[in-house]
Amino acid sequence: MEQLWGRCAGVEGLFVDPVPPPREVLTLRGCSPEGLLSEVLAEPAGSYRGLSDVCVEVWDDEEPVQWWTLVDAVVVAHQPYRGDPARYDIVVGAGVRKEEGSSFEPPAAPRFELFAGTTAAAPGAGRCSAVDDLFKPRADPAPVPLEVIGCEAAEPLLGGTQRPRRWTRGSADLLVLDRHGAVMASQSVSLAVTGARPSVLGEGLEDITLTDGGADRPPPAVRPVWAEWYQGPPTAPNGWAPYDSQGRAAWLDLTTRAWRVPAPRPDRSGGEYHLDGRFVTDVPGLHCALAEALLGPGRYFGREWNAFKDCLAGGFGVVPPFTLAWHESETSRRALADVVEDPEGRLSYFEEAVRLLERSGVTVHLR
Known part of the structure; x- marks a missing residue:
């Protein structure tokens, strides 16, 4: 059952670009490049042409079981693969993001398919036999807070504003209304309150800082x-x-x-x-x-x-x-x-x- 926890006049931080993962260096072993990746390898050394985002699809014997994104990948260097000179070891710089809905443990005998993009329509970029350092644990990026302006809080959110930094209640849906009062969008937000103070909009209202405004906010x-x-x-x-x-x-x-x-x-x-x-x-x-x-x-x-x-x-x-x-x-x-x-x-x-x-x-x- 839905419960109304408050109304607010505005939100600061609703539109944010995703926090990029930290840059890393990985090696794609035994690659058979295709498409964009093949084109990049054919260019002169030192051109540093970007690949944009690359999807790494990890297969077990029968089906894909994991999806990773190499964010803003760039080929740094490459050399012939020792086991087969027709293939390559390719060193790339990229942020690494594991996509939701897939297991974390690698298959016993994985194979790797590469795609030049992250949509279902992304063209293939080749395949490789291993990706060094792909499966190591990584910390999640720090959440980006959200400022709720001119909030008329109801219980239990009202109690949380009186005890900021000590109060959390999981998550809630922030419903965005159009000028006619109809719901035009919703955003899942964390209900961890970092701070609360009298609102700039007047008496009886509060400005509330939520620790995490959600990972899927629209970009500016x-x-x-x-x-x-x-x-x-x-x-x-x-x-x-x-x-x-x-x-x-x-x-x-x-x-x-x-x-x-x-x-x-x-x-x-x-x-x-x-x-x-x-x-x-x-x-x-x-x-x-x-x-x-x-x-x-x-x-x-x-x-x-x-x-x-x-x-x-x-x-x-x-x-x-x-x-x-x-x-x-x-x-x-x-x-x-x-x-x-x-x-x-x-x-x-x-x-x-x-x-x-x-x-x-x-x-x-x-x-």
């Missing part, structure tokens, strides 16, 4: 997206189009709550829908446009591949069979030509999306 770069949604859920089409991929991804994040308001009605099927493909120049743009075509501006129909498949199975407002007219489809095809969801299938994200729609019972007309 997407503040304009939130500012737009603060006015209320969008009603005009293509509001997401002016933003870059990061901004469009933030737009999709906000639709995940908006689709529940008002409460979903029974799925409808049949009819023809029109997708405006003029601005589908990246994967987030594709999912923005699909949702808008099927349900209207600001609505949700998946924000990545697996969620998109789930939506096509029903429960989100529209279910096949229906017809989708994809206008300016060649723009989408060209923009997503090098984005591959299934490396084994070798189809682009655009082609995979069309195939999934058709297999799900959608008649797709590319125009």
